[in-house]
Amino acid sequence: MQAFSFKNPTKIIFGAGQIKLLGPELVADGIKHCLLIAGGGSIKANGVYEQVTDSLQKAGIVISESWGVQANPRLDKVRELIALARELQVDAILAVGGGSVIDSAKAVAAGFYLNDIWNAFRGSEQVKQALPIYTVLTLSATGSEMNGNAVITNNDTTQKWGISSALIYPRLSIIDPSVQFTLSFRQTASGAIDAIAHILEFYFANDTAKSTLAINAALLKTIVEMTDRLKLNAGDYEARANLAWAATLALNGTSGIGLNGGDWACHAIEHSFSALHQEIAHGEGLGVIFPAWIGYVSDRAPARFAAWAKEVWAEDSVSLALHKFRGKLEEWEMPGSLRDLGIKDPELPTLVEIILSGAPRGLGEVFKLSKDDLQALLVLAF
Amino acid sequence: MQAFSFKNPTKIIFGAGQIKLLGPELVADGIKHCLLIAGGGSIKANGVYEQVTDSLQKAGIVISESWGVQANPRLDKVRELIALARELQVDAILAVGGGSVIDSAKAVAAGFYLNDIWNAFRGSEQVKQALPIYTVLTLSATGSEMNGNAVITNNDTTQKWGISSALIYPRLSIIDPSVQFTLSFRQTASGAIDAIAHILEFYFANDTAKSTLAINAALLKTIVEMTDRLKLNAGDYEARANLAWAATLALNGTSGIGLNGGDWACHAIEHSFSALHQEIAHGEGLGVIFPAWIGYVSDRAPARFAAWAKEVWAEDSVSLALHKFRGKLEEWEMPGSLRDLGIKDPELPTLVEIILSGAPRGLGEVFKLSKDDLQALLVLAF
Numbered sequence: 001m002q003a004f005s006f007k008n009p010t011k012i013i014f015g016a017g018q019i020k021l022l023g024p025e026l027v028a029d030g031i032k033h034c035l036l037i038a039g040g041g042s043i044k045a046n047g048v049y050e051q052v053t054d055s056l057q058k059a060g061i062v063i064s065e066s067w068g069v070q071a072n073p074r075l076d077k078v079r080e081l082i083a084l085a086r087e088l089q090v091d092a093i094l095a096v097g098g099g100s101v102i103d104s105a106k107a108v109a110a111g112f113y114l115n116d117i118w119n120a121f122r123g124s125e126q127v128k129q130a131l132p133i134y135t136v137l138t139l140s141a142t143g144s145e146m147n148g149n150a151v152i153t154n155n156d157t158t159q160k161w162g163i164s165s166a167l168i169y170p171r172l173s174i175i176d177p178s179v180q181f182t183l184s185f186r187q188t189a190s191g192a193i194d195a196i197a198h199i200l201e202f203y204f205a206n207d208t209a210k211s212t213l214a215i216n217a218a219l220l221k222t223i224v225e226m227t228d229r230l231k232l233n234a235g236d237y238e239a240r241a242n243l244a245w246a247a248t249l250a251l252n253g254t255s256g257i258g259l260n261g262g263d264w265a266c267h268a269i270e271h272s273f274s275a276l277h278q279e280i281a282h283g284e285g286l287g288v289i290f291p292a293w294i295g296y297v298s299d300r301a302p303a304r305f306a307a308w309a310k311e312v313w314a315e316d317s318v319s320l321a322l323h324k325f326r327g328k329l330e331e332w333e334m335p336g337s338l339r340d341l342g343i344k345d346p347e348l349p350t351l352v353e354i355i356l357s358g359a360p361r362g363l364g365e366v367f368k369l370s371k372d373d374l375q376a377l378l379v380l381a382f
Numbered sequence: 383m384q385a386f387s388f389k390n391p392t393k394i395i396f397g398a399g400q401i402k403l404l405g406p407e408l409v410a411d412g413i414k415h416c417l418l419i420a421g422g423g424s425i426k427a428n429g430v431y432e433q434v435t436d437s438l439q440k441a442g443i444v445i446s447e448s449w450g451v452q453a454n455p456r457l458d459k460v461r462e463l464i465a466l467a468r469e470l471q472v473d474a475i476l477a478v479g480g481g482s483v484i485d486s487a488k489a490v491a492a493g494f495y496l497n498d499i500w501n502a503f504r505g506s507e508q509v510k511q512a513l514p515i516y517t518v519l520t521l522s523a524t525g526s527e528m529n530g531n532a533v534i535t536n537n538d539t540t541q542k543w544g545i546s547s548a549l550i551y552p553r554l555s556i557i558d559p560s561v562q563f564t565l566s567f568r569q570t571a572s573g574a575i576d577a578i579a580h581i582l583e584f585y586f587a588n589d590t591a592k593s594t595l596a597i598n599a600a601l602l603k604t605i606v607e608m609t610d611r612l613k614l615n616a617g618d619y620e621a622r623a624n625l626a627w628a629a630t631l632a633l634n635g636t637s638g639i640g641l642n643g644g645d646w647a648c649h650a651i652e653h654s655f656s657a658l659h660q661e662i663a664h665g666e667g668l669g670v671i672f673p674a675w676i677g678y679v680s681d682r683a684p685a686r687f688a689a690w691a692k693e694v695w696a697e698d699s700v701s702l703a704l705h706k707f708r709g710k711l712e713e714w715e716m717p718g719s720l721r722d723l724g725i726k727d728p729e730l731p732t733l734v735e736i737i738l739s740g741a742p743r744g745l746g747e748v749f750k751l752s753k754d755d756l757q758a759l760l761v762l763a764f
Contacts, residue, residue: 001623003397015385211604211624218596241383242593245639257627
């Protein structure tokens with residue numbers, strides 16, 4: 001078990017009907033004027049927008065709004081939002097949406113105090129201050145509601161990069177699982193795969209943190225079970241709630257305790273897919289690359305992969321477990337290959353270049369993937 | 383899954399050799415003078431005291447010391463410490479020890495600003511402010527290093543009562559598992575049982591929070607496995623580390639998510655044992671009452687107890703699982719009955735009176751124990 005430091009100051013309010021508590025919480029924190037950031041309008045269809053604005057208005061909070069954050073959120077939109085936040089002199093950022101909206105809110109909150117927010121992603125400016133961030137979550141997937149990470153795509157350079165800072169943990173996140181009843185199963189499953197991938201990025205990195213590995217196996221099994229239930233009934237509250245909480249735990253620090261920081265090769269590879277094809281859902285990209293990666297590297301740390309096979313899939317061999325994992329993704333009607341994702345054969349070298357531009361000396365912790373490995377892995381996944 | 387609110391602001395620094403980080407952390411927080419609270423001197427024998435004072439002195443922190451906190455910490459000692467903290471005008475409380483020392487530190491930190499700290503336990507004064515609390519943990523058991531609870535015994539009234547407040551979470555806890563190498567196996571096992579009991583108090587309270595129940599089963603199995611390893615080798619670092627972290631998670635909020643606040647009948651009953659016999663270790667008392675309680679109430683919520691039997695003990699029947707649980711406690715050479723704990727037959731009615739004085743309308747969530755139930759249960763455990 002590796003030495004670690006852990007602190008997660010985000011407050012979570014969780015349960016059906018809890019969005020009404022948002023206004024009083026902001027008042028208690030002394031917030032007077034927030035910038036509400038949202039996506040394309042689904043929060044108007046599912047009633048979340050009305051619940052949020054009702055609660056804020058009753059509490060006397062001034063709301064300014066900006067819409068149009070996209071999946072794989074873009075730097076140009078973030079810069080536009082920073083300019084708006086400065087112009088309005090808001091004292092908090094409120095994200096109402098999924099991970100893309102929350103990540104954008106974090107970048108805005110930090111960028112409010114920087115010369116240029118992309119400098120923080122490039123490492124040439126440091127986040128030293130941030131506006132307080134509040135979130136109302138509408139899609140369980142990224143875990144961004146309870147961590148200090150944000151991933152933004154620079155559309156000029158096709159770099160999809162991340163920042164981490166103790167200053168961009170949301171102060172409060174409200175998770176009402178019932179607002180996710182209206183998600184399509186494709187959205188639900190894609191979110192579930194993102195959460196599974198977060199746990200797997202840690203799972204194989206170390207084998208002495210048995211307490212964390214046992215929790216991670218429990219979370220992986222829970223996510224699969226709840227996603228199966230939601231395939232049958234999108235309005236199963238208990239399944240929504242347990243999937244939502246498991247997805248939060250998948251990347252709030254809990255799943256990485258003592259595990260050496262994790263591997264993150266599959267995330268970096270997937271980021272290249274969606275940097276090139278912004279229409280690719282992050283979870284779907286991960287669902288293609290993760291099984292391929294397990295097949296490619298599992299003989300480098302056989303004991304760890306055997307433990308995963310046994311604990312998560314009740315199988316004695318990694319290949320049987322991998323077969324079950326792929327079968328589950330197929331059952332969930334997820335894309336099975338890069339081709340299914342819409343990636344073309346001639347694009348593979350470009351993907352390798354994009355990946356290596358963020359990790360010039362190769363990437364991965366369980367096994368460091370070289371340029372040759374990346375090429376071979378992408379061909380396998382194609 | 384019940385609605386919940388969760389926030390745990392404690393920072394954890396975990397790993398061998400990490401105590402040296404204490405001084406710089408206090409400096410970063412602006413602390414100048416701390417009151418170091420400790421027990422009977424074991425921290426001098428195991429080198430922890432030297433590491434702590436070295437780190438603080440190098441950082442220029444003034445240290446005042448007070449020794450002599452006992453197991454089942456007493457109100458009179460807490461009052462003495464509050465007077466001392468006021469006299470010295472310290473700006474932080476530093477607990478170096480196990481749960482008793484940490485709980486005392488919390489009561490001192492809150493009592494510093496109250497007319498009388500016992501009023502907070504009785505409910506007639508509210509904790510509105512507290513000195514910052516730092517801890518260096520030397521025995522994994524109570525989880526007090528990462529929660530806002532403190533249990534203190536009023537020696538005048540034999541009441542062993544608790545307080546909970548967001549203001550008494552430690553600001554920082556350092557957990558170096560290697561300092562626990564010198565614990566006796568009896569201390570280790572008693573701590574492990576305390577952690578097991580914390581999880582079990584939640585485990586049976588609700589059956590829809592599957593994500594939490596899966597984590598709790600994982601933690602219970604991990605605690606048993608690591609305690610078994612420590613019986614063979616007290617210096618097994620990985621076993622110490624995983625047991626330590628599992629014991630922290632057992633009562634830092636994680637194990638109770640969505641589980642309705644838990645049951646806590648066994649804790650209340652055990653508190654009566656040690657209120658009457660201060661020499662009884664909390665974990666040993668719990669090891670006697672918990673199996674008896676499971677036997678007494680398991681037919682009131684058969685599905686939940688069957689899940690425990692299957693998930694934790696891989697048994698299809700509760701009675702077989704209970705047999706394994708008792709067998710494990712016996713293997714760890716823990717007392718098996720109230721008689722083994724040194725309690726005498728004529729004391730049983732007094733115990734019932736003490737329990738009911740804290741819960742006049744009976745106690746328990748899975749099953750509300752009446753006076754008659756308590757009498758029957760204590761006879762069973764005798």
